[in-house]
Amino acid sequence: MTQSAAINSALVDWSGLNGLPHFDRVKDEDFRSAFDAALARHDTEIDEIANSAEAPTFANTITALEVAGDELSRVSALFWNRAGAHTNETIQALEREIAPKMSRHYSRIAMNEALFRRVDTLWDKRADLGLTGEELRVLERHWKGFVRSGAKLSKEQQERLAVINETLAGLGAKFGQNVLADEKSWSLILTSEDELEGVPPFLRDAMAGAARERGEKDGVYAVTLSRSIIEPFLTFSKRRDLREKAFQAWVSRGHNGGETDNIATVREVLSLRAEKAGLLGYENFAAYKLDDTMAKNPANVNDLLMKVWRKARAKALEEEAALSGLMAEEGINGSVQPWDWRYYAEKLRERMFDFSESELKPYLQLEKIIEACFDVATRLFGVTITEVRGVTAYHPDVRVFEVRDADGTLKAMFLGDYFARPSKRSGAWMSSFQSQHKLPLKNGATGELPIIYNVCNFAKPSKGKPALLSLDDARTLFHEFGHGLHGMLSDVTYPSVSGTGVSRDFVELPSQLYEHWLTVPEILTRYAVHYETGAPMPKALLDKVLAARTFNAGFNTVEFTSSALVDMAFHTRGPVEDPMAVQAEVLSEIGLPSSIVMRHATPHFQHVFSGDGYSAGYYSYMWSEVLDADAFAAFEETGNAFDPVMARKLKNNIYSVGGSIDPEETYRAFRGKLPDPDAMLKKKGLAMVQELAGSDA
The missing domain is CATH 1.20.1050.40 (Endopeptidase. Chain P; domain 1)
Known part of the structure; x- marks a missing residue:
């Protein structure tokens, strides 16, 4: 070059x-x-x-x-x-x-x-x-x-559009930095056994590590706003007052007043997006964003979301009643609060299925779940993934792997960045340093090897101790590696359609589908082994885990769907003067239970406002979930989760073709048909839930 x-x-x-x-x-x-x-x-x-x-x-x-x-x-x-x-x-x-x-x-x-x-x-x-x-x-x-x-557009319109795009780019950067600043600046320091009541050893270890990162001495523990710490703290801490304090800090990111408050930024973003859509001839920004997707238009998106919402809300209210009963047994009167839900849901799960997240976690070592991820890729697609030590990456925690085809040909490089740190934004994602293609380049090379990386935010353990994951953490790792495989298995000529270069509501299919193999019994049996004894997860516990897969489905689906509905409302309604008022109005209209909040409230909804990647597009996780539930059912119908014929069809029609073929066409080539939402509702445990009259009012 x-x-x-x-x-x-x-x-x-x-x-x-x-x-x-x-x-x-x-x-x-x-x-x-x-x-x-x-x-x-x-x-x-x-x-x-x-x-x-x-x-x-x-x-x-x-x-x-x-x-x-x-x-x-x-x-x-x-x-x-x-x-x-x-x-x-x-x-x-x-x-x-x-x-x-x-x-x-x-x-x-x-232009x-x-x-x-x-x-x-x-x-x-x-x-x-x-x-x-x-x-x-x-x-x-x-x-x-x-x-x-x-x-x-006319020259004048083009000039205005350029200003809009430039301003939106700056606002997106500002939004994300404000959220990170709020996350970095807050911690809840705990020092006494009374404050740590109920907190299990694995979480104490992670909190101790977080405290040391913040310059605290030994014997001090920090609750941070990293999901891998805040969620288990809300799940296990017996101190309701501390759960409330931590929860309020978590949901207030981006809305604390001062320089890091995002409300004015959101207002300006929505105004500029609406103006941009109008310049380009669209009724609203959602119509603009959806024009080149499988969903096609906002009406189709809202139809799916509301179909799921009614069932999810009904299920969540049943769950809330059960949690309220547990609270009453402990002498706590009044309604279930959002900072109560995870704590009492965990108690309910223990009662219903006779196991707790704390009991499960020792069997979910990060190292073993990574091995499981790689083994599934080998069984399905014939690739082998080997760590290369001694290679300097962009942070000391980042690990480097070679990915080779069945014949030994180097297929891709993969980097895994798994632990939370103050310098990293929250969440989990896949990205690439370069994408696969076969074109001659000006530097004399022909084509490029995909260099893919996954970023997660798992709690880093103390030195010498293994990182233990929750089941949700393990799903996240599989999810992001599914995205990674979409990039690494790409086999196209042109870079613009390589790997994840597909429509937004198709891009989550390879990642969400890959999650299914985590809970395939032969995978859990082999890789869910106790970090101290090496013993496999007992069959009785494994059976309970599998039986509990749809536990808390109402809560989980309400959290997500409420966020997706607010996203669509922001981008289909008229001018938004007060974003929080619009959020409140939408949540009131759909009847969000007071015990549950949006998964991503507006001031820290980075999918939608830190850039516009998922703006008017957060629904796409659910759209892809309709596809992934149906796609995994294809394997279940064979009786073999690693059926070689279906695996070959999956690789050739989904993982390797990127955006080189229309998504509907390529899905039909894999499955023989397009899906409907029933498989997804069944997967979530919502298929038989009776909708509540007026729940969408």
């Missing part, structure tokens, strides 16, 4: 193991000048394509666009990884500067008249170009991308 001036070569010449970057050679201060140089280089490449004297062809226009900006892609991949997984004040300041700059850059490309004329000419002649199916999809993606980015 020809190194541009002002770019540290480590940012663009990735000469580490199998093409990995040399992460340790990149300094925070390198990024500003590198972005400037890489953006300028990309501008030059775009001008060369747009102003070519040759008549437009697929090769000199679309293929050229596909490989342009390689330096910018590399600098961006390293920067956004650092911004999300290991940030600091320098990176955050750069993020606020670079996000709008990148938006301006891509707006200029989208380049000469470039769009070339793409538009090819689109008009597409039937005569002799394109493959994948090439037609790639051409369509580029053409729609230009149109949806304002290529057909």
Whole structure:
């Protein structure tokens, strides 16, 4: 690769193991000048394509666009990884500067008249170009991308749209940084046995580690807003007053007044999104976002959400009544509060199924669950995954793996970043440093190896002790690795349709489907072994775990669906002056039980407001869940969770084709039909629940 001036070569010449970057050679201060140089280089490449004297062809226009900006892609991949997984004040300041700059850059490309004329000419002649199916999809993606980015607007409208996009990029960065600031600044310090009553050893260990990270001495424990600590604390702590205090801090992220309050940011984001949709000719922002998805329009989304909501709410009210009964037995009168739910649900689970999360956790070692993840991939897809030690990644906790095909061919590199830290944003995600494709590049290489990484936020144990996961943690690990496999098994020609380059409501299918194999009995039997004795999980406990899979389904589904409905309301209704008032109005309309809150309240709803990836799209988890329940049923129907015929169909039609084929077409090729929600409702334990009259009023 020809190194541009002002770019540290480590940012663009990735000469580490199998093409990995040399992460340790990149300094925070390198990024500003590198972005400037890489953006300028990309501008030059775009001008060369747009102003070519040759008549437009697929090769000199679309293929050229596909490989342009390689330096910018590399600098961006390293920067956004650092911004999300290991940030600091320098990176955050750069993020606020670079996000709008990148938006301006891509707006200029989208509104380049000469470039769009070339793409538009090819689109008009597409039937005569002799394109493959994948090439037609790639051409369509580029053409729609230009149109949806304002290529057909007037100059004045284009200029306004560019300002909107630039402002939204800055606001998204600000929103995420505010949430992280609130998470980092809050902790509940506990020192006495009275304060720790009910807290099991595994959680005490994690809280002690969190306290040490904050500079506390031995014997001090910190409840933090990391999900891997706050949720088990709410589940096990007998101190109702401390549960309330921690819960209120958790749900108040982004809404504490002062500089980190996100309400004004949300208001501005929603206003700009509505204006953007109007400029582009859409009734609202949801219509704009859904135009290129499986769902197609907001009405289809709300139909699914409300069908599930009514059953979930009815189930949740049954669950609430049972929890209220447990509280009454303890002499606590009054209604179930949100900080009570997890604590009493755990007690109810112990009573109903005769096991507790605390009893289960010693059998769910992080190391063994990683092994289970990899073993499932080997059984289904024939790949082997081997850790490579001694390779420096972007943080000392990050682990590096080689992924090889059945014949030994290197298929991908995979990085696992599993532990929470103050420099990492909350949640879990998959991303890539580079995506698989087969095109010749200007540096002389042909194609690229996928370099994929997973980020989680599990509680880090004390030195010498194993990390123990909850069942939800283990599902999260499988989920993100499912996304990872979508990237690593990709086998397409063009990078824009590689791996997870699919519609938003299809992208969660490979990840949510992969979760199912965690609870396949032969996987749990082999990998759920006690961290001290090595003994496998007793069959009686395994049977209870499997029997309890739909326990608390009403609560879980209400948490999610309420968030998705609020997201859709924000992006389909008129101007939003008071986001919290709209949130309250929607939750009142649907009848959210007072004992449950949204999984992601508006001020910290990062899926929707920290960038627009899942804006008017949070529903997509459920849309994909309809698909994944039906897809796993295909394996169940064979009587073999690793049926080789179905596994081959799954790899060839879902995991390897990326966005090169229409999602409905590729799902039909795998399953032979499209699903309906019944399999999903059955999976959740909601199929037989009777809806409550007026529950959607």
